[in-house]
Amino acid sequence: MRIQIEQKKLAKHINIIQKGISSKTTLPILDGILLEAKEGILKLTSTDLEIGIESYIEANVLEEGSIVINSKLFGDIVKKLPSSEIDINTFENKMNITCESSQFNLIGNPALEYPELPTLIDQLSLKMPMDLLKSIIRQTVFATTQDETRPILTGVLFEVIDGNASFVALDGYRLALRNIKIDSSEDIKVVIPGKTLSELNKILEEDEKDIEIILTPGHIVFNIGNTLVFSRLLEGQFLNYRDIIREEHETKIKVNRKELQESLERASLLAKEEKANLVKLNLSEDKLVIKSNSEIGNVYENINISLEGKDLNIAFNSKYILDGIKAIEEEEIELFFMGSLNPCIIKPIEDDNYIYLVLPVRLAKDDY
Template sequence: MKFICQKDLLVEAVSNVSRAVCAKSPIPALEGILLKAQEGQLQLTGYDLELGIVTTIEAKTEQQGELVLSAKLLLDIIRRIPGETVSIVSDEKNLATIRGGASEFTIPGILADEYPELPNVEEKSDLVMKQGTLKSMIDQTLFAIATTDSKPVHTGSLFDIKDSCVTLVSVDGYRLALRREAIVSDLNTKFIVPGKTLSEISKLLREEDEEAYLVVSQKHIVFHISGYYVVSRLLEGDFLDYNAAIPKISKTTVKINTRSLTDSVERTSLLISDRLRSPIRLVVTENKVQLSCSTAMGKAHDEVDCEVSGEAVSMGFNNKYLLDALKASDCDMVKLEINGALSPMRMIPMEGDSFLFLVLPVRVKNDD
């Protein structure tokens, strides 16, 4: 194998493909990137048996071939190597010589035969979405994905597609995040994409009108994004019936400025730490939300003006869960719908139903 390519292109490709590479694996090839030099191009593949990322860049190929090189070492070398171009040459002993400017490195490679094949996805159904739309949907629901394996199916987000609408739902037992968007599609399907996959997909997506193509099969999903082919396994199991989990009625409605409430929660949270955990108390009265917190470090009190209709209510929340929802709302004003002190609070937009965040309250001790 022998090729020359632009350093910037190679660094970007290796950086992105590396996201699907195992940091440590009993299969050494999985800690590497498969480089395949073909006529006029170089294909790079990273794969950890659950997530695979493939891309192709332009290259001047003098000798076709393929080899697996350590992802971390390759990235470290090409980032620091001088010059605008990089050449990589491998020999019959699978040693790869990397040159750039006056620098030269020789590192061992692994036979391409030892690299596992990516799943062959039968293209059954596909979905076309604007990259900016898909990115905002993922970013607004990623925070509520479960991080523990107590219910593995909740370590991913549910895609519920029906009636020309796609709904993304994440849930972790303490909160729920839902994002809805109209699409042009006659698909009627549900599938669950792992949180790790969505996190990596979000980094590849651009906030613009370029299109992303999603291909769904029974066990895998493929994303085609700006020259990247990303394949991931889907999670299997019964996802929470999210429609049943969302309260349908509310006794109190609060219309409030998102930034003002976020700032107030952050100020009140200054007395909370990993060592000193305490809920934040929200007291909703006539046209005001009062926030308070008490820990061994002291007491805090703050308040925010708002528009309230319905009953006064007092309830406690985990400050992080409240902040995550507020920051994900991505709008100037939000509506809080509350059905009593121990019922989940709904956070929704002032108009429409593009998102819904559900935050479960926590019990707070009565003030002395």
């Protein structure tokens, strides 16, 4: 193989492709990037057998061929080279990299040893704007669990019914739900690994152009123009999240999101000193009082709110309630309560497209 390619272009695509490399792999070949040059295109491939990424770059292909080269070393070299044309030449399992006055010689592996990514058969395709998908990931993926003993909850449920799409993440303590309209005549129910969506989010740009989502048995593929992200789907039965979200409530408050967020962040400075990470909320007479105390001190915050219904004392893990509030972009939010032992529902005012549900922490009356 012999190619000539611009350093900046190659460095950009290596940065994308490295998101498919796992630091925990036991297979040495998976530490590598597969390079394949053919018909004016350099194709880069990485995989950890769960996520796979293909990226295509235009290059001057003087001789077709392929090789697997260590991802970290190859990436570090390319990023440090001058912003100029790079000449890459391979013979058998050896690679020569030349750029201006710099020259590197590396040992690689045969391309035949590299695992193949899934073949797209029986596929279903749909599209959505890239910036919308980026927003959906930001608002949901944080609520997936890191507990590998419940693998289905490490993913985000993607469900389409009659052109209405839902993205749902939950970990047993909170639930994040984002609804959108989508142009699909097919009903869909799959669970996408949270890790895949987190890595995809790093690649996606704040752009209104469409991304194609391709579903095939056992896998999902995100087509971002010259980059394809492949992922296994999670197997198992996702929890029936609709049963968790109740419509009825005894107390409702309207509050400025930024004010509430900043007060909770200040209160959480002390909450973090305790294992429970606890903040206590007292709702009465259009006032919200937030308290937290630890062995080294206490904090008291007071916010104006609009309250409907019963006064209430309730407590939360400060991280869990803050995560949901931070995910909302609108200025005003509503919080719905059904007593001090049932979940709190948080959503933007007059917008049912995003719902965040968080469980309270049970406290004795005297602890408030």
